[in-house]
């Protein structure tokens with residue numbers, strides 16, 4: 001039985017019918033056409049699909065879509081505001097943390113959620129967060145470097 | 157030499173689109189009326205297909221069609237046409253397409269797949285070249301002799317050998333007579349997956365007007381175009397291939413991989429675009445794997461360390477189809493010397509069919525695999541003759557006056573492996589070695605390396621450049637951006653060549669064979685060198701057009717004129733000048749009459765005198781080389797046997813650094829892939845040919861916590877071919893990592909490993925044996 005759910009995504013309210021068994025990533029990519037959320041694996045390992053749900057970074061590939069009901073969701077499309085990129089996006093770019101960019105949306109969301117919840121988090125916490133994500137291109141160093149710079153800027 | 161726009165860390169032009177999630181990758185493309193395919197894989201890795209029953213599947217909800225390979229006459233491959241789009245009468249590996257369902261949603265397509273019934277008659281399964289080479293082994297390709305192949309490919313009838321390549325230099329094996337010391341070992345660089353974060357995918361659309369349009373996550377649109385046109389008997393110009401953004405490649409998105417299969421499926425439903433995107437499991441089991449190379453190596457040397465003879469035999473488990481692998485084997489064979497001169501070489505390589513997924517390119521392309529052997533052998537030889545391993549290497553490096561296995565002469569302009577070695581020596585051995593403690597053994601290791609492009613003599617890259625009315629420039633090329641940053645290189649090299657700031661140069665985004673200039677394929681760490689040269693050549697033409705128009709306006713000879721990016725002016729009196737803005741669409745005179753050509757130019761570039769191998773297997777098969785060195789500092793946890801890599805140092809002679817930030821990123825990422833090969837990555841295949849670890853949680857690629865600190869430096873000996881002296885660096889950072897780590901492991905615990913990856917279990921087992929021996 002299809003279920004009707006209501007949620008806010010990138011600041012916009014949506015009411016949608018979802019088929020049971022579909023995952024949040026399918027809803028986001030296929031029903032809402034927000035293709036910035038990426039799929040890199042079959043079983044919640046790579047982190048490419050991470051979005052922000054009620055302030056927490058979650059893997060949309062392993063989240064049943066009906067769980068989105070009454071939630072506040074941000075995907076990568078909601079992180080920058082018009083021409084203004086989030087500081088995290090800016091610093092990742094400046095640090096050379098983007099090569100193919102397939103892992104980037106998930107990592108940006110992970111870090112936005114982390115810094116929103118805990119602006120002062122330690123480097124170890126940052127490393128633990130990034131460690132949940134696979135990147136085949138960058139060797140991670142620029143991602144960590146960009147993140148640390150972004151945190152500094154965010155703390156002002 | 158200092159340049160205006162090279163050597164500076166410009167930010168890549170595609171960074172913002174990627175950071176905001178707006179970059180369009182294959183799976184993000186939606187075409188009106190698009191349908192979805194799901195593909196059935198076999199239950200056996202090698203079997204005759206007795207019967208396929210699709211009737212049940214056809215009745216499933218949303219299903220439009222069920223496709224099999226029955227009656228498929230297509231054979232494809234641009235080296236040897238041994239590939240088929242879908243299994244016809246037999247399956248040869250566990251990821252082979254057996255049938256496909258076309259449905260309205262991916263879910264419906266997958267659901268119906270389960271209803272297809274196939275009866276198989278299993279055949280013996282060979283998962284390693286050595287098994288298929290056995291004289292009693294049955295033939296994986298009974299029709300091998302019927303396949304079209306390039307004249308340089310030599311299949312051996314009546315065997316599972318798809319290609320044999322042999323190189324003899326000097327007296328070949330007889331050269332060992334001159335040696336005082338001979339050592340021999342066998343090494344294995346197992347099957348692995350490039351495992352880019354974006355899986356493969358394609359959309360194929362057979363249109364009512366008899367044209368075919370394909371979108372693919374590939375780096376070789378022009379090869380796909382040629383092959384598809386050949387397969388369906390239509391003009392090449394009637395096939396259009398699009399390449400969107402690519403989420404990493406590392407090799408396995410080169411050559412034709414999934415496109416022929418998706419085209420075959422789409423050919424059953426003309427007028428409808430069909431999309432297929434691999435799951436991670438399919439990406440690992442059914443696209444291309446990498447490596448699978450066994451290297452048997454024998455080295456002969458004088459007591460004083462002079463290398464005299466090398467005998468290498470490469471056994472390449474090329475998988476069920478060899479088209480994408482034959483050149484990997486050739487590269488592995490002639491590059492097995494590493495960066496050293498051997499007076500005598502006897503090098504043989506075999507591409508051998510196995511019942512495993514086909515092998516193709518993987519960053520390092522036939523260089524990482526044999527040089528893993530060479531660099532381990534250098535350390536082992538050094539011990540045998542009681543010499544320092546670095547000194548032994550130093551004595552034998554390829555440099556001006558030396559001749560490599562291919563018979564190519566080395567020049568100073570090829571770059572200096574010695575300088576790279578010194579940098580790494582200092583970074584790794586320049587401080588006290590940490591002493592063994594309660595928890596850890598410590599070790600340091602070194603490896604030198606070289607890589608040639610391994611392309612094809614006809615490999616070329618094109619550039620189309622146009623200057624716009626405001627003096628800005630648009631550049632279009634056929635090179636695929638996979639994340640390596642070629643767009644930044646294009647921007648900077650064009651800026652330098654045209655003397656225009658990079659901000660005024662806009663680089664192309666996606667590829668489209670309808671608009672993109674021809675490029676063979678974006679492989680072999682060759683884009684900076686070949687593509688850069690194409691840019692320089694196009695820029696020269698464009699400047700010449702501006703000058704010719706200016707000569708008419710300024711009433712002088714073309715060769716009296718100079719160009720500085722903004723104006724064309726008289727050399728002896730720069731006040732006599734005209735702005736490029738007035739010239740680039742032709743010059744409009746007072747009465748409107750317009751003279752001169754539009755400032756746009758096309759060019760291409762090839763490597764000079766790149767050739768096929770001669771009867772000795774030699775020739776200009778390398779042409780250009782990048783040399784380097786890498787070193788590792790490691791710790792081994794006593795309790796677990798876990799290897800922790802604390803530090804990797806790398807130095808490469810790249811000719812000219814185009815973009816410091818980006819080139820550092822290239823090395824950082826490459827080293828991590830080498831680290832994966834050394835310690836974690838192996839596609840596990842059981843005796844029945846099943847892949848038992850086709851997911852990231854099983855096939856582990858390194859994460860941040862495993863990434864070592866890295867020291868990265870560059871030597872800049874300008875190259876005479878590349879643009880402004882630059883040469884290739886894309887794949888090189890992978891090559892020395894595994895041997896450096898394994899050499900360090902020896903230093904730490906005194907155990908030689910010959911097989912990758914070195915897992916904690918292997919270390920623990922070795923420690924156990926060591927204890928036994930001590931008892």
Ligand code: FES
Nearest residue numbers: 044045046047061
């Ligand atoms: S797609 Fe890989 S974790 Fe969700």
Ligand code: FES
Nearest residue numbers: 100103135136137
């Ligand atoms: S930038 Fe390519 S996977 Fe991270």
